[in-house]
Each structure stands twice: as structure tokens, then as C-alpha cells.
Amino acid sequence: MAQLDLSEKLAILADAAKYDASCSSSGGARRDSRKGKGIGSTTGAGICHAYTPDGRCISLLKVLLTNSCVFNCQYCINRAGSNVRRARFTVRELVDLTIDFYKRNYIEGLFLSSGIIRDPNYTMEQLIDVARSLRQDHHFHGYIHLKTIPDADPDLVTRAGLHADRVSINVELPTDPGLRDLAPEKSRDRIEGAMGRMRGAIEDGKDARRRFRSAPAFAPAGQSTQMIIGADAATDRDIVSRAATLYDRYGLRRVYYSAFSPIPDAGSALPAGRPPLLREHRLYQSDWMMRFYEFSPDDLAAALDPLSGMLPLDMDPKLAWALRRRDCFPVDINRAPRTLLLRVPGLGPRAVQSILAARRWHTLRLEDVARITVSLTKIRPFIVTADWRPTLLTDRADLAALVRPRATQLDLFSR
Amino acid sequence: MTPRLVTLDREDDFEGWRNAARSLAASAVPAHQVVWQVGDQRTDLFAGAPVDLATTRPIMVPGDFVRIARCALLHSEPQRFALLYDLFLKVLDRPSLVRDRTDGLVHKVGALSQAVLRDIHKMQGFVRFREVQEEGVCRCVAWFEPDHHILRASAAFFVNRFAAMTWSILTPKGSLHWDGGRLLEGPPARRQDGPDADTVEAVWKTYYAATFNPARLGTRAMMREMPGRYWRNLPETSVIRDLVSGSAPKSGR
Incomplete structure (x- = not known):
């Protein structure tokens, strides 16, 4: 095979990495390069540097070290049995590329993953070496996300956290049968075992930092995971409950x-x-409903279709929940507690905060609510204000038709 | 009463605005009696008496107001100084007002502040440095066109991030130059003052094209987050047309 140049390698190894959804660069500690040499900073909030025509942002240089792999996971473009072109970066090439991109303000940092070559330990060592070189040889203070390999030595997996802001281990498929059929070499026990150890290491790291200010930071942006949707027979109910367990x-x-x-x-x-x-x-x-709107996984069940176990596609799950739980509405904007306000379709956490602040000083009318929400039409059937009461609307059988968004091409923005 | 005239030094002169607002409030000058201008450009020919900036005792307002005012003042809206002074008087009267986003004026000023924060955020993401050799030394130079007067407010971010580099950011409203230790301000620049190429850009475009997933084509989300007015200063956008035309929806396989 002819030698590939850097650009050709990059094309192959970025193409191979693009099925990973995460590009987040948020949640890290604040760092900068004011003192001493080196380059880079993290502000705690992520920054998107570009958007591609698939609507997703580019925050990190997201590549694989190599797309060669000894595993044969069915859903993966890089599996052993696939005939894609293979390429491999040297540690040096990848480090230089990251610095070149970072200096020009193209990226926040690096998201590095890899196919498994030789064995999991060897692969993990190579990934760690890229991160180590960036941090120690180049004093790079930007963001690093390392995908860790659950089958590598626990020592190696935790070493990744010493250089990375975020570490992740993919659970890959939401159900056990899915994993068995499509990724036979992977095991839920090994994946979750590694996630459990990582949680322990992250908590130990935080604990040490509380006691000794000089203790090294350990994966300050925590760990994340990814599931593939629509490759196996999992229902949304399976997925939501698996996610809730994983968070927990x-x-x-x-x-x-x-x-x-x-x-x-x-x-x-x-x-x-x-x-x-x-x-x-x-x-x-549905994930946002659990993380920002204080819905429990059990609450969320009301948004699922009882027979199919799926979330409706023609409306968002918060609206679906409200239509099934009409007994909870209307909610009185001037009296309801925070948790109930958060359940009103069309009211986000920021609007709820505004309502709570404003109503300490005066009674809210519909026009007040209009200033802090995007669409009054959407929320009006579900609320009571000083000058508005939707008595008839919530009893109407055709309420769904009135509030459901019109069937136009929806904007698919996934992050 | 003749209208009072306040002349601020710069478009982003928050200290000047604050000093004037304090003096005016101490003399109970109502908002409609004040004409605000920047530098020598007269905004109202009939405006009269300049404001006496004699130090008055400090006036306390909630920190939330100062935070919002600092941002909103950088907006390109010419009425912002007047709006902020109007709100300042109302907040002196009732400090809690600043947290009431259902109030029309608070809402309006809040929207200005949000637009400025967004502009700052976009600048942090969309500045593109190009490397030039200057007497054997590397300097990274960027040309950027912000919507609002955010250049000075954005300086700390770039200094913190690229402290060990030497760089310049050129904009139509002014320029910043960092030599690795000191930040200098320069006059407004033109696009042609900056370099027009960088060797790494071809590699960056390769990455941009390869990380795009044609099976997920969704240009509307891209346009919302990266509006067209930014495109001419983002080298990677030159490949978008080809990426999109090559990615017609595939029906099955």
C-alpha cells in the first residue's frame, strides 16, 4: 500500500470518528496559559468553532488514532470485516496537528478514540501517550476528551483521567440482546465495570483536590457515554430507563x-x-426533561405510547406528557411551585426563574408571560394568569390538534 | 430646562457612562432630558449644557444591573446609553426591578445584553488566525467583523488562551496586538491589512469535509448557528457547496 500523506490520513480517520455524537468541550475546570509557556485555556463553557452542513458543531478535533480494529462490531464502519481504507496516525503527527489547529483557533481541543490494534492495553497506551505529550511536552491547556477501552488494564484506564478533561466509555447498544448480536466481543459487565471504576477514580480525585490543592486534577469534566439508536430492537422505554440507570x-x-x-x-x-x-x-x-426539568424516569413514562413504548414523533415529549396528564393542568402562573411550572409545555428553566422572580413583586398577566416565553399560543391552554383561564380548552377532545406543531420538516439539531 | 449633553470617549466607555449617570441621577435629571454622544459626532444639534462630572457620592445599584449594563452598553444600538440611564433611574427607585424580566424596559435591555454575549461567544469561536513571518518571528493575524463594540471586552479571552503567541486581531472598529507580554490597541483596519492565506487551511478544510455526515444533512441548523454574514471570514465555508450538493438523500441502499 502506498504511503498516505497527513491529509489523506486525516480524511480517513476523521470520517471514521464522525459517528461519535459527542463534541462537547464544556464542564472542565478553568485554565489558561497566562503563566509560563504553552498554549490554551478552558472556560468551563464549551465553544463551537464551526458548523458542518449536518447541523452539528465542531468544537474538538474528533479523530481516531487508527481505524484498524480487531473487533467485528456489526454497526461499526471500522470493524475487522469491513473493507474501508485503513490509516494510522503516529503520536507525533496527531500532537502536531492538534497544536496547529488550536493555534489558529479552529478547535477547543482533541477528542481521541481508536480502533483496537494488537490488544486493548497497547491501544490504550498509545491514546494516553498522545494526551501526555500534549500536556507535558507542549504544555497544552486546551480540552482533551479520551475514549477509553473497557478491556484495557484498570490502571491504564484511570491514567487516562490524569491528562484528559473528560473520559468516556461507550455502552454502544441499549439492550443486552442488542450487544450480544451486534457487538459479540463486547460485554456489558466489562463496560459497566470500567465505568464504575472510573466513577470511583473521579470521586477520589475530587476528594484529594479538596484536601490538597496541589493534587492533580482527574477528569474534571467527568465521564460520558453513548448509545446507538435504531440499530437494534430497543424501544424508547428501554433506552430512557437504561439512561436513567447509567446517570444514577x-x-x-x-x-x-x-x-x-x-x-x-x-x-x-x-x-x-x-x-x-x-x-x-x-x-x-427526554434527556433534558430528566436533567433540567426535574422529571423522574417514572414521570416520563406517561409520555411514552403505552403499547409501543415509543415517544411520539409528531410532538415533543413534554407536550405529549402534558396531553396525557391533563389532570395536572391548568397551572396557576402566580401560585404554582417551581416543579409544576417546569411541567408546562413551552416554559423552560429560565422562564420559570423569571416567573418566580417577577411574581414576588406583582401579579402576572398574560402579557407579562408573553415577554418571557417564545410562544404564548403553545402555553396558553395550560396556564392560569390574573386575566386568563383556559377552562374550556383543556376539556376539548381536539386539543392535541390545536397544539401539535404542524407537520413541516423539523430541524434536527441533536445536541 | 435645557437638555444635558454627555460626551463619552468611546463606543464601549462604560466608566464614562457610569460617572455621567451618577451625576445626572444625583441632580435628578430625567432620562428624556439627556442627550448621549460618543466623541465629537453630534447626535443632537440643539443639545445644550455639558454635564458637570463633579464627583458625587457613590450610588449603590444591584450587581445584576451592573452586569447587564456592562454588556448592553457594547451593543451597536445608538439608543443604548439612554435606555440604560432610563433603567438606572428606575432601578434606583426600585432595586428589585432589574430581576423582573416581565418589565418592558428590563426585557429590552436584557435582549441587548444577550445579543452582545452571543456576539462575544461567536467571536471566540469564529476568529481564524493566519500565520505570517515577521522578521523571522511568527505572528498570527486574524480579520474579524463583530456586530457590536466587543473587541476590547474580548481581549482577555484571547490573551488567556494564546498568551505565549504573538498575535493581532484586526476589525473595522479597531485592532488588538499582543506581543507575548503586552496588549496594544490599534486603529480600525481593513480586510486587506490581514494575510490572505495560511498553509494549514487546506488541512482544516479536509477535516471539515470528512467530519460532515451526509446521511444527516441539515443545513438549517448550520445556518442558525453560523449565519451567512460570518462565512466570508471562515475559510472552511468554501467547501460547503460541494458537500451539500454531493449529499442528496439516499433512499435505502
């Missing part, structure tokens, strides 16, 4: 969903056709 058990910062994209040269066990983007979007909305 492993203290994850994020569970990412990746709509299964048809890949070139796919295995026969997989669906063909377009990725279920709208389904992915609805699952993210």
Missing part, C-alpha cells in the same frame, strides 16, 4: 444518543436507510 449508577455527565447511520459495506444484521434523526432528537428532549 455511574454519575455520568451526559448520555449521548447516536442515530444509527447506514455505513458503507454494512453487516447484514443492520437496518438500511436513513438514520432515525427525529427519534434521536426526541430522546435528547
